[in-house]
Amino acid sequence: MNDKARIFQQEGEAFPGKTYAETVLEPAFAEAKANLLQPMMAVNKAHLIMLREQELITDGEAKAIARALSEIDLEEMSRCSYTGQYEDLFFQVESRLLELAGDVAGNLHLARSRNDMGIAIYRLVLRKKLLAALHSALSLKGQLLSFAQEHVHTVMIGYTHTQQAQPTTMAHYITAAADVLSRDIRRLISAFHTCNRSPMGAAALTTSGFPINRRRVAELLGFADLVENAYDAIGGADYLGEAASAVQLAAINLGRTVQDMLQWCTQEFAILKVADPYVQISSIMPQKRNPVSFEHMRSLLSAAAGNASAVLMMMHNTPFGDIVDTEDDMQPYAWRSLDKLESMYRLMACVVGTMEVNREGLLARAKGSFATVTELADTLVRTDRLSFRTSHQMVSRIVREAAARGLRADQISHALVQETAQAVVGRSLAITEQELEQALDPVHFVQVRQLPGGPNPEEMTRAIGQRQADLQAECAWLRQTGEDCEAAIRRLDQLAGEWGEA
Numbered sequence: 001m002n003d004k005a006r007i008f009q010q011e012g013e014a015f016p017g018k019t020y021a022e023t024v025l026e027p028a029f030a031e032a033k034a035n036l037l038q039p040m041m042a043v044n045k046a047h048l049i050m051l052r053e054q055e056l057i058t059d060g061e062a063k064a065i066a067r068a069l070s071e072i073d074l075e076e077m078s079r080c081s082y083t084g085q086y087e088d089l090f091f092q093v094e095s096r097l098l099e100l101a102g103d104v105a106g107n108l109h110l111a112r113s114r115n116d117m118g119i120a121i122y123r124l125v126l127r128k129k130l131l132a133a134l135h136s137a138l139s140l141k142g143q144l145l146s147f148a149q150e151h152v153h154t155v156m157i158g159y160t161h162t163q164q165a166q167p168t169t170m171a172h173y174i175t176a177a178a179d180v181l182s183r184d185i186r187r188l189i190s191a192f193h194t195c196n197r198s199p200m201g202a203a204a205l206t207t208s209g210f211p212i213n214r215r216r217v218a219e220l221l222g223f224a225d226l227v228e229n230a231y232d233a234i235g236g237a238d239y240l241g242e243a244a245s246a247v248q249l250a251a252i253n254l255g256r257t258v259q260d261m262l263q264w265c266t267q268e269f270a271i272l273k274v275a276d277p278y279v280q281i282s283s284i285m286p287q288k289r290n291p292v293s294f295e296h297m298r299s300l301l302s303a304a305a306g307n308a309s310a311v312l313m314m315m316h317n318t319p320f321g322d323i324v325d326t327e328d329d330m331q332p333y334a335w336r337s338l339d340k341l342e343s344m345y346r347l348m349a350c351v352v353g354t355m356e357v358n359r360e361g362l363l364a365r366a367k368g369s370f371a372t373v374t375e376l377a378d379t380l381v382r383t384d385r386l387s388f389r390t391s392h393q394m395v396s397r398i399v400r401e402a403a404a405r406g407l408r409a410d411q412i413s414h415a416l417v418q419e420t421a422q423a424v425v426g427r428s429l430a431i432t433e434q435e436l437e438q439a440l441d442p443v444h445f446v447q448v449r450q451l452p453g454g455p456n457p458e459e460m461t462r463a464i465g466q467r468q469a470d471l472q473a474e475c476a477w478l479r480q481t482g483e484d485c486e487a488a489i490r491r492l493d494q495l496a497g498e499w500g501e502a
Contacts, residue, residue, distance in 0.1 A: 199233035222488025
C-alpha cells in the first residue's frame with residue numbers, strides 16, 4: 001500500500017479528514033459552542049427583521065423563520081459533539097432551521113454571507129469581553145485611588161535603576177500606576193469603539209443587489225455605526241488587532257507594578273503585607289507567608305500578553321481579505337487574553353484593597369537613606385549662591401565621606417559639611433544646622449515638591465480628586481454603553497419573539 005492509499009484508509013476519502021477534524025474543526029466547534037451561539041442567534045434575528053421590513057420576504061415567511069429560531073434549543077446545541085456531519089456551527093444551526101421551518105428558512109441567508117455574519121458575531125463577542133475588562137479595570141482604578149488617598153503622607157524611597165533615588169510617597173507611586181492604568185483604559189475604550197461597528201450587509205465582500213438596510217441591522221444589534229466599505233468589513237482585522245495591542249500593553253503595564261509589589265513583600269523590603277486570603281503557607285517551613293497572589297498575577301498577566309501577541313502574529317503577513325487566519329483559529333486567543341486580563345484586574349483590586357503598608361518602617365528607612373541629598377544640594381544653591389554643579393560636587397563628596405565613616409544621611413553633621421566646603425570651594429558656608437537638618441528630612445523633601453505632579457500631600461490630594469472625578473465620568477460612560485448594548489439585544493429578542501408567537 002502506498003502512502004496515499006494508507007492516508008486515505010486512515011483519514012477517509014470524504015470531508016472531513018480524521019486528522020483535520022481532530023486538530024482543527026473539532027476544537028473550533030467547541031469554541032464556537034461556548035462563545036458564538038447567542039450572538040449568532042442575535043444576528044439571525046436582526047437580519048430576519050430587516051428582511052421583512054424591507055419586504056424582501058413575506059410576513060408568513062418571517063413568522064415561520066421566527067418560530068423556528070425560537071424553537072432551537074441552545075442548551076441542547078451547546079452540549080452536542082462535533083460529528084463531521086456539518087462543516088461548522090453555522091451550517092448545523094442552518095440545518096436545524098430548515099428542519100423546523102422547511103425550505104423557507106433558506107431565505108434567512110438572503111443578501112448575507114458567512115463572511116459578514118461571522119465578523120458580526122466575532123465583534124459582538126469581543127464587544128462584550130471588552131466591556132467586562134473595562135468594568136474590572138475601572139474598579140481597580142477606583143481601588144488604587146482610594147489606596148493612594150490613604151497614603152498621601154506615607155513617605156518612602158523612590159528608586160531609579162533599582163537604586164535608592166529620592167523620597168516620595170506611596171500615594172505618588174500608586175497614582176502613577178493608576179495613571180498608566182487610565183491610559184490602558186483609554187486604549188481599551190478606543191478598541192471598543194473600533195469593534196462596535198457592524199459589517200452586516202457586506203455579504204461576501206461586495207454587498208448585495210437586494211435593497212437591504214445595513215443601518216437597520218446595525219441598530220438592531222446595538223452597533224454604533226457601520227464598517228462602511230464592504231471589502232473592509234470582511235477583510236479588515238485591525239478591530240481585533242487594536243484590542244490585542246491594548247490588552248498586551250495593559251498586561252505588561254500592570255505586570256510591572258505587580259513585580260514591584262511582590263518584591264516589596266520580602267522581609268528585606270518589608271513594605272507590604274498581603275492579607276491572609278491571598279497568601280499561601282509552606283508545607284515544611286512554618287514561618288512562611290507566601291504572597292502567591294502576586295506571583296499568579298505576574299505569570300497570568302504574561303499569559304494574557306502572550307495570547308494577545310499570538311493574535312498579532314497570526315494576523316502578520318496574511319492576505320487582506322476574508323481568510324481563516326483571522327477567524328476561527330485566532331479569535332479564541334483574543335477572548336482568552338481579555339478574560340485573563342479582566343480576572344487579574346479583579347484579583348489585583350482585592351489584594352490592593354486588603355494589604356497593609358509598613359508606614360513607620362518606610363519613614364525610618366527614608367530618614368537614614370542618602371536619597372534626601374538632592375535637597376541638600378538644592379539648599380546649598382539657595383543659602384550660599386553656589387552653582388548647582390558645584391553644589392552637586394560638594395554633596396557627592398559629603399556622601400562618600402559619610403559612607404566611609406559609617407554614617408547614615410541623618411547623621412551628617414554641620415561640621416562635615418563645613419569641612420567639605422573648605423576642601424571644595426575654600427570657604428565656610430552660610431547654611432545653618434537647622435537648615436541642614438531640614439534639608440536631610442525626607443518629610444520636608446516631599447513637602448517642598450509642590451509642583452503639579454509632585455508628591456506634596458496637598459498636591460497629591462488635588463491630583464487624586466481630579467482622577468476620581470475622571471473615574472466617575474468613565475464609569476458613567478461604561479454603564480450607559482453596557483445598558484445600550486444589552487437593551488438593543490433585549491429589544492431584538494422581544495421583537496423576534498413576538499413574531500414567533502404570531
